[in-house]
Every structure is written in structure tokens, then in C-alpha cells.
Amino acid sequence: MRGQLLGGRYRLMRQLGEGGMGQVWEAQDETLDRPVAVKVISLLAGGGSRGDEARARFLREARITARLQHPNIVTVHDLGETGTGDNRVPFLVMELVRGEGLDAMLRGGAITLPDVARWGAQICDALADAHDAGIMHRDIKPSNILITPSGIVKVLDFGVARAADPYATADRLTRTGLILGTPPYMAPEQARGFPEPRSDLYALGCLLFELITGQLPFQAPDTMGYLSAHLTQEPPTPSSVAQAIPPVWDDLVLTLLRKDPHQRYWNAAGLAQALRRLDHAPAPVPNAPTLRLTSTDIPVRPEPGEYLLATSIGGNGTLRLWDIATGRPVTQPLTGHTGAVFRMAFSPDGRLLATGSMDTTVRLWNIATGLPVGEPLTGHTDTVEDVAFSPDGRLLATSSMDTTVRLWDPATGQPVGEPLTGHTECVAGVAFSPDGRLLASGSLDTTVRLWDPATGQPVGEPLTGHTGHVLRLAFSPDGRLLATSSRDWTARLWDPATGQPVGKPLTGHTNIVWDVAFSPDNSLLATNSEDNTVLLWDIATGQLIGQPLTAPANGDVTAMRSLDGPLLAVSIGEDGTVRLWDPATGQPFGQPLTTRAHPPVGVLLSPRIRHRTRS
Incomplete structure (x- = not known):
């Protein structure tokens, strides 16, 4: 020719x-x-x-x-x-693209992990664009991926496989004869004739496995052998095939190779983010547990004095402050409450800690000395359920079982205005919006209310939809969303500007959802539950990301973030040992804390402290 x-x-x-x-x-x-x-x-x-x-x-x-x-x-x-x-x-x-195909590169063996992460993310970018246009590739494999001399990925042959199928119909890709796709990379549902966009992600999982190990996840002598393996066999972990592969890579690749498409990454865009985080992930720590790579928030390892953790232990109201970097307490125990402390809040500048107690009082503490500041704040007539500082630190909001919300001036310890009334049962949670213009409260009356903290007046109508007690609330860092948790086993997202729900309730827990926390980049929501799991949600899609983080035996697990700190997963052992993890990398954050107390142990992360005085 x-x-x-x-x-x-x-x-x-x-x-x-x-x-x-x-x-x-x-x-x-x-x-x-x-x-x-x-x-x-x-x-x-x-x-x-x-x-x-x-x-x-x-x-x-x-x-x-x-x-x-x-x-x-x-x-x-x-x-x-x-x-x-x-x-x-x-x-x-x-x-005409000048470059080298991945099939040619693989003849020299496995590819370096940073290159695989970088190129894999670009493949995902291409797939995300195609899937948004309603086009599946159906034949992701090394020979369809070119790498230019400048390191740019080019994906070939979109739609060609389907176009070439003489038996393709609108509802089924193939009935007999031609097998659509390449068997060593073919998703189980595609082998059955019913592909979907996540079938491309499965094929990419096979490709990533091959790139980082130098061999395919399944070995077979012929087409039927490969199809049978995809349908019935579990793949090995990449680290069992090749040395020095971190657990987060095992986790990512094996998630892509799940038989059920719904258990894979939800979409190519989310997978692209995960791969880019892998490209920048720190070196693995030996014997660290495997956590899912999920958040775009990758915190630096803490330095001494940079982050503090407050813990409330047991029912006597005793608190401790710990240096995350060393795992050691920084002051003597904070004593003064005569009842259990349910919630704590650091001031935005990290200098004060506010605590609310079953003894009906609120106390302020000097972080540097561990000593109380002023007299207890009194006025509530029942247990103080939650405390929250405004973003500028000039107001402190407290909620109580007495059905009210109160505002205080933390500089003087005096109340500001009259109590905010309207809820008909215990007010379990309060949260300020990032700009300080809204205060949200959630109640056992199943409603959420929005308030103007400057006037103490309600804003709009109560937010209704939960069928159980509303427990905790959190605004997204950009202020566009409000998240709520409930005894109805769900979390919900709301538009605080309109008071309307955003998307469907987040269902996945099998018991009470206790708390909610956003990642600093607004992309993820973490929820923790009485079912002893932490779940992570993609805010854009409302879909779960990865596998649940499960509590240790007879222990607890939760998630938290400070005003300007990272999103962290927290595991609390039966002996009261507290361990923090960065869910973005699966790496521990700081040192373990030995509280020598039985769960539950309340925890709260301070804002980043030392950076405020750095040049």
C-alpha cells in the first residue's frame, strides 16, 4: 500500500x-x-x-x-x-503523534511509579472527557497509549472498537463472534457484553498493574482463559508481584479491579486526582496500615509545637493537650469541670480552648499554660452539647440540652444578646460559616436552623428533611455547603444560601452518623458513625470513595479537621491510644498518643500554630 x-x-x-x-x-x-x-x-x-x-x-x-x-x-x-x-x-x-507506545516501553520492564502516576492521571483526563461526551473507549491497553518526548499522553482509537463490531446494537455490544476489546484487559461486565464507563477504569487497572509490576494481573493461555480469570479470579496485590510497591498503590489498583463496577472508583476524574496525589505522596512508612488514597489534602508532617491535640477523657471533665509531633502532653491536665466534656473548640488563633460540659458550664483555657481564663461561662440550664468560635474569634456560640443557643464574648466572658430560641428539643450542634455571617444549629427536633449572629435573628425557614435527631454540622471551607449528621443513619448536604438540600441524602452507614468534616479543598466529606466506620464522600457526585475506615477492636474511629488544618482520620484503641492518619496517603500523622483511658476519648485538632510566627 x-x-x-x-x-x-x-x-x-x-x-x-x-x-x-x-x-x-x-x-x-x-x-x-x-x-x-x-x-x-x-x-x-x-x-x-x-x-x-x-x-x-x-x-x-x-x-x-x-x-x-x-x-x-x-x-x-x-x-x-x-x-x-x-x-x-x-x-x-x-x-501524527511522535512518541513511544507503552507496549514498546514495557518490553524494558516495569515503569517507575512517578511516571505511572503521571501518565495514568492523563489517561484518566482523556477518559473523563470522553465519558462526559457519552463515549467509552472499550479497548484501553498499552498499544493504544502513546507517550510523547515531552511526557504528554495521547490515547488512541476512541470508539473504533465499537464501530468495528458487526453485531453492535443499542442495548448490547456483541451477541456472538467478535469479542469487543482485548481479553487481557477486559472488565467482567464487558466480557458478558454489557460495558459501562467504569469498564474502561477496570482496563486501566489492568494496565496500571502491568506498568508497575511488569506483568498482567492474570496469566492465561488463550482468550477464554483470560475471560474466565476476569470473571472468577481475584487478582494478586501488585506488591506481591514486585517489590517496593507501597500499599496505597495496591489499594488503588485492586479497587479498579473489583468485579462489581460499583465498587471501583466512581469516575475517571476522581481517579485522576488520586493518581496525581500518588505522584506527590511521601515515602511509605513500614508496617503502616493501608488507607484509601482519597483526599487532595496532603498535610505536611508536623513539627514540634506546630499542631496540638486536645483530648477529653472519661466522665470527670479532665482534658489534656498533646504535641502531635512528639506524642507527649504539653501541660498538666486541665481540670475544673465537674462533668463530662462533650465538645471542644480552639480559637482561630490557636490561643484559647473552649469546652462545654455536662456540668452546664463553658470554660476557656490558655493553651500556652493550660490554665483557665476567667470564670466559667454560666447561663445554660442543662448540658452544654457543642461550642464553636466565629472565624474572627470575637464570638463563641454554645448549644445546650436546654433547647437554646447562646453567644458569648470570649474576651470578657459575657453573654452577647439574648439566647437564640426556636428549637423545641436539645440543640446538639452549632457551626459558624467561614465568613461569620451565618450560624447554623442542629437539634433533636430533627431540624436545622440558620441565624444571623450579628442580630440573633433567624434566617429563613428551618431546614427539614432528616427523620432523626440532627447531631453535628459543618460548613464547607468555601461556605457553599452545610453538612449535617443524624440519628437517621444519614448525612445531608444543604445550600445555606437557599436553605435547600443539595443532592440526595448520603446513605451508607448502618447506624447513627455522629459527625461530619470537610477536606480543606471542598472536595470530600468525611462522616463517622456508631457502626465504627469513617466513610469518605465525593462532594461533586455524592458517591462514596473507597472502602470504610474501620475502628480497631473494641475501639473507636472518627474524622476531624481544624479551622485551617488537614482532614485526618483518628483511630482510638481499647487502651486509649490515639493515632492520627492522613487519609490522602495512608501515612501516620505525628506520633501516637497514650492516654491510658478507655474509649470514648474526645479529640480536637488545633489550628496550625507555628506558621503564624514564621517569616
């Missing part, structure tokens, strides 16, 4: 490759005087009505695919047919 002129303008110059569907040539576009790549789809050659139907479908779907315009997708310039009569063969004209 060398020298042949296709479509009256594309001169074939040099064959670049050949596969099951045809040949790829470097060609010269004689009209525009530029080099191009031409794929000649020989699979559709042949006469009869079936060949005509297949060619027509190929041209139709190639036109759809040509709509994709993305820097990681090879651009389609033109399409046409060569030959006459029953020997007509379609061809596809694409940009």
Missing part, C-alpha cells in the same frame, strides 16, 4: 503498526502539506448487507468520536473510504 493515495489527498508513506482491525500508516496530507496518521480499518472489508451496515456504522461512530477535542486524545482530522464496490475499506485520518 506504500505510495497509495487515499481520498485523493493522503499519500501513504510508512507503515507504523498493524493490529487486529487494520494498519496504521504515516501519510502526507497533500492538500494541507502536513504529515498525518492514517488508520485503515481492514476488518470491515467484505461484501454484503452486513459489510455495508458495518461500514455505515463505523463512519457514523467515527464522526461522533471526532467531536472529542482534548490534549490527551489523538485528534481525528478526517475519515473516508478507499476501494470500490464490495471491497470498500474505511480509513481514519488523525494527528
